[in-house]
Amino acid sequence: MQEYLSQLPKTELHLHIEGTLEPELMFELARRNGIELSYASIEEVKAAYRFDDLQGFLNLYYQGMGVLRTRQDFFDLAMDYFKRAAGEGVVHIDMHFDPQAHLSRGVSLETAMEGLLEAKERAERSLDLSVGMIMAFLRDRSAEEALQVFEQAKPYWERLDAIGLDSAERDNPPSKFKTLFARAGEAGLRRVAHAGEEGPAAYIHEALDELDVERIDHGVRCLEDDSLVERLRAEQVVLTVCPLSNVSLKVIDQLEEHPLPRLLEKGLKITISSDDPAYFGGGLLDNHVACHKAFGWGKDTFAKLNRNALEEAFMSEERRQILLERLEKSL
Numbered sequence: 001m002q003e004y005l006s007q008l009p010k011t012e013l014h015l016h017i018e019g020t021l022e023p024e025l026m027f028e029l030a031r032r033n034g035i036e037l038s039y040a041s042i043e044e045v046k047a048a049y050r051f052d053d054l055q056g057f058l059n060l061y062y063q064g065m066g067v068l069r070t071r072q073d074f075f076d077l078a079m080d081y082f083k084r085a086a087g088e089g090v091v092h093i094d095m096h097f098d099p100q101a102h103l104s105r106g107v108s109l110e111t112a113m114e115g116l117l118e119a120k121e122r123a124e125r126s127l128d129l130s131v132g133m134i135m136a137f138l139r140d141r142s143a144e145e146a147l148q149v150f151e152q153a154k155p156y157w158e159r160l161d162a163i164g165l166d167s168a169e170r171d172n173p174p175s176k177f178k179t180l181f182a183r184a185g186e187a188g189l190r191r192v193a194h195a196g197e198e199g200p201a202a203y204i205h206e207a208l209d210e211l212d213v214e215r216i217d218h219g220v221r222c223l224e225d226d227s228l229v230e231r232l233r234a235e236q237v238v239l240t241v242c243p244l245s246n247v248s249l250k251v252i253d254q255l256e257e258h259p260l261p262r263l264l265e266k267g268l269k270i271t272i273s274s275d276d277p278a279y280f281g282g283g284l285l286d287n288h289v290a291c292h293k294a295f296g297w298g299k300d301t302f303a304k305l306n307r308n309a310l311e312e313a314f315m316s317e318e319r320r321q322i323l324l325e326r327l328e329k330s331l
């Protein structure tokens with residue numbers, strides 16, 4: 001099965017590029033930029049990656065990305081991940097990135113954007129990988145700041161696929177960002193949002209109704225509302241579920257208890273992703289293997305999850321057709 005899962009062309013719709021920062025690269029970038037880390041060794045970093053909840057993770061996530069200073073750092077971060085992912089059979093990644101988390105520590109939008117865009121272009125030329133770009137906004141910061149950053153990013157709108165909404169979900173409802181999402185829609189951008197990870201099922205309804213999103217990132221708490229489940233099924237709204245992330249952040253106790261099998265039984269359009277692979281114990285292949293072990297899923301289920309992801313990915317129709325055909329041949 002491991003071999004089948006390795007060669008299966010896999011697509012991930014939910015990945016934060018800053019969450020791919022492995023401790024080894026963190027140390028290298030710290031050295032390069034003359035930054036003193038609060039960790040003495042790579043082992044110490046890894047030992048710190050035990051979280052009680054989303055906020056506990058976010059604190060380390062924002063701290064870790066402090067080593068990213070130059071355009072080259074952003075390029076290296078992304079390219080490092082793209083190579084690893086392509087090496088395990090990932091063919092497409094829709095990548096979130098958090099400009100506000102860099103602007104707030106004095107790193108310009110251009111530095112982050114140019115480094116990430118260069119890595120995307122290099123990967124698309126030199127690896128068998130396509131990359132979608134999702135500019136994410138931090139929901140625990142103000143709506144005014146988000147709008148201001150979005151306007152500042154105007155020179156890059158053309159090269160973005162979508163905007164997203166992430167960071168601390170509790171008490172930061174989607175409706176807070178209604179104006180931003182309307183503005184992004186007018187600018188021709190697609191919209192996705194994290195909802196129903198730690199926040200209630202009502203936030204999923206709200207993201208669909210008030211932000212007009214086409215995807216829900218996570219969404220696992222939809223099961224608390226039968227009418228919502230029925231809506232997600234009828235509209236075939238894709239959920240980008242992140243199994244190892246949910247275990248790490250204690251959204252669920254253990255993978256065997258994860259609602260994924262129930263979500264599939266209910267006929268929802270489910271995909272699986274790694275979220276922040278450097279922090280949550282593995283990349284997309286590891287998430288596949290863990291689901292196989294926990295749920296006993298066979299080849300058909302993994303084919304379906306990846307077909308769902310391919311159908312919804314931000315990629316050209318030409319590449320989608322090529323990859324859909326390749327997926328069918330790999331079965």
Ligand code: HPA
Nearest residue numbers: 016166167168194275276
């Ligand atoms: O899983 C997540 N949830 C919310 N915000 C995030 N930012 C990075 N990862 C996450």
Ligand SMILES: [Zn+2]
Nearest residue numbers: 166194217275
């Ligand atoms: Zn996420």
